Amino acid sequence: MITVKDVWRGALPEGTELLGGGAGLERRVEWATALRTRPPAFDAIKGGELAFVPVKSIRMLDERLDLAQVMQSFAEKGGVAVAIIGDASQDGIAVAERMMLPLLRLPEGAHAADVQQATVRYILDQRTLLHERQQELQLQLMELALAGAGTAAILDRLSEISGHAAAWQDLEGNVQHASAVALDPALLEALTGDVARVRRWAESTPAVAADPPVHEFPLAGTGQSRLVAPVPLRDRLGGFVSLIAPDSELDQMDRLAVARAASACAIELDRERAVLQARDEMEGEFLDSLLAGTYSSEAVVRNRAERLGFDLSGSTLVLLARPDPGRNGSSTRVVHDRLAVAASGWTRRRAPSALVAVRQGALAAVVPIADGDPPPDASRLAGDLRLECAGSLGDGAVSVGVGRSKPGIAGVRASYREAEQALTMGVRLFGGARTVSFADLGLYRLLFxxxxxxxxxxxxxxxxxxxxxxxxxxxxxxxxxxxxxxxxxxxxxxxxxxxxxxxxxxxxxxxxxxxxxxxxxxxxxxxxxxxxxxxxxxxxxxxxxxx
The missing domain is CATH 1.10.10.2840 (PucR C-terminal helix-turn-helix domain)
Structure with missing residues (x-):
């Protein structure tokens, strides 16, 4: 994509200045046209044109017209920018701002026809160059994605190709990987602090994995800008890829590179997601049989646990999180998916050794305790799990039941039943949005x-x-x-x-x-x-x- 800013930098004569409509500098330019002195004012406008307008020629076309009227009509037909020779009226500048139509003024001595021809040549040359570059980038970055090299390798290659700092952020703005240059503390702070604005743009812009959109955002207080492309997965956004450099150094090649990198990251993340989904299904089936006690023998359970990298040789502690009754009506599938997201976040941040699965509308977590290790802080683990689930669901409170740690394979089911009982009793007795431990129920265990x-x-x-x-x-x-x-x-x-x-x-x-x-x-x-x-x-x- 060739933008108004690209044409301004690469094709227009030195000394060209921006008078108004700067919000439209990222708009796409398809062609260049010039004002005629006889009707029609312009050749057929198909959308995406930049128009060159000698201000004095407007009256030759029609004595009743002025610059503001020409700009208004041009923008309504799909024009994206106007470059004038001469002075601009305040009305014209106002139209530029209102329509987000960049209004540029060429230096004295410039000739509209010559600049138009130079701009057309620039657009054609850039298209050819971009196409060749796209093929090269596609080959390099897609090879990494298809080989399963990981998003970090893709980002490092992007930085190497462009010569700029590159960063990969998740939807919350956390920088998951960055090239060495991007690890500057001021840049990191600017990246994370700007995530809300970037996310609003990404969520309001159509995006497909084959051709993600790209937008330039200034990084406040750093003197630099970043080109950002979202990573569109099959059913959601997977994060953002950014190239960071001083504003004057980011060009159309960089825009193309960040888009190709985002596309490659989408393939990589979808592949990782498929692998994780398959593992989650295996873990879910295993956990279901473990909690329900439907396994054929303890030897079979130990064998499956070892293949999944889960240690059942010591004791285990079971947590059970469930949305409280009375939440608003999200579908069962939506609740399941959001609890799965919460499970992923909780295990990654708080309990990497835990085995988790969503079953019967609740999230069950089995935390192993190796022999000789101190028992985990169950209250803290449960509190973190409750907050993670509530944040993921977003529309209702969540309660968590905590079983006592139990030894052996049979102890998993015993702890699960205690967690289930604690959760049920706690919500009925004390209300929702809380953590209830079976060990703290005391006399209520007998009464229930x-x-x-x-x-x-x-x-x-x-x-x-x-x-x-x-x-x-x-x-x-x-x-x-x-x-x-x-x-x-x-x-x-x-x-x-x-x-x-x-x-x-x-x-x-x-x-x-x-x-x-x-x-x-x-x-x-x-x-x-x-x-x-x-x-x-x-x-x-x-x-x-x-x-």
């Missing part, structure tokens, strides 16, 4: 095992039904006061502080609890039964059938 049995409700009814019914009728808050009684170890002063009540009010409520329930709060057996009833009440409220 009894949910649905009549004895659990009868136990509650025998000891607390009168208080609960009284609260329901009067809103007296006696059950809440009783809960505070146990939290504060029976201290009226601490209860008053916790509930923001007067101490005398607390004493009155405690007496009413004893009177209405027929209870003695100073009796140890009564206290134990009431404290247990408060836990039972939470379990009953969290049981779907009881809601």
């Amino acid at each position: 095992a009894l949910q649905g049995q009549a004895e659990l409700r009868e136990f509650f009814d025998d000891r607390m039904r009168l208080l609960a019914d009284y609260d329901a009728r009067t809103g007296a808050g006696l059950v809440k006061t009783l809960d505070a009684f146990f939290r504060c170890h029976g201290s009226p002063t601490e209860i008053a502080s916790l509930l923001h009540l007067h101490r005398n009010t607390v004493l009155y409520r405690l007496r009413r609890i004893e009177e209405i329930g027929g209870l003695q709060l100073d009796d140890p057996e009564t206290r134990l039964a009431l404290h247990l009833c408060l836990k039972v009440r939470e379990v009953l409220a969290a049981t779907p059938a009881e809601r």
Whole structure:
């Protein structure tokens, strides 16, 4: 692609200046034309033309016309730039800015016909040169991609070919690879700080892997610019390739080189993705059989684990992340794919030895613990996993259940069942967007095992039904006061502080609890039964059938 800026630098006479419309300097130039003194003003405009306009000739064409009108009409028909001989009116400059139509002024003594012919020759020569260069670049960079050399090798070759710094960034702006020149701290900071603007441009510009678009962005505070091309994968953008140099050194060859490099990176990333997808499927099938306990023998499991590079000789810890109920309606496929992205990010950054898979709408992660190694910080791992999943889903909260570390192959399934139970209990009891460890559930583990049995409700009814019914009728808050009684170890002063009540009010409520329930709060057996009833009440409220 030959841009207005390329023509300005390569074909127009020295001393040509830009008067307005600089936002359109990246527009593509297909041909050059000149204003005629008899209708029609220009030869047939097909789009992409740069027009040479002697300002004095406008009145010879039509006394009613001025520069602004000629520019407006030319732009509406598809023209991309105007180069004038003479002075520009303020109206003409305003049209240039509004239409993003670069308005250039040729130096005194320039002849429109001569400059037009020179520009046409430049365009034709550049097309031939670019075609030859494209074939050469295509051969060099595609050989690397097809050989599986990796994106780093492609970027290094791009830098070698162009003589400029080259960088590869992911969608978040993280520089995944850069040539030595690009590792300057100021450049790195400018690259990462500019990612939002680059991403907006890339997401709003049609892109295909065979011919990615290229745009030039200045790097603030560095005195340099970069040519950027997105890397279009089959269903999303895979990142950005950049060439970095002082503005005056970036030319059409560099533009072509960065586009070919992005195209080669797209092939490489799609290939890597296919390999990873195949491995993910193998790991997913293996993990499914491991968590479900459907393997034929432990020897078979160990053999498959070794082939996948997963160590089952020590203990394992299982985490289970699931979107909370009530998220907005993303499809099952979308949720699955986004959880898979979260799994990839989490394992790469936090748990490279973990085995992960998305199953039944949740993300299961098995973390190995080698014999003799200190146990991992399960709470931190789970918190990082929850944030990774929530960030990937973007439209709802996520909760994580954590099992206890267990030895042996059978321990994987045992830890998984604990993680599943912790996740289910935690969401029902405490709400979503949290991490719940099975080890922290305490008494709730026993109570949940009894949910649905009549004895659990009868136990509650025998000891607390009168208080609960009284609260329901009067809103007296006696059950809440009783809960505070146990939290504060029976201290009226601490209860008053916790509930923001007067101490005398607390004493009155405690007496009413004893009177209405027929209870003695100073009796140890009564206290134990009431404290247990408060836990039972939470379990009953969290049981779907009881809601």
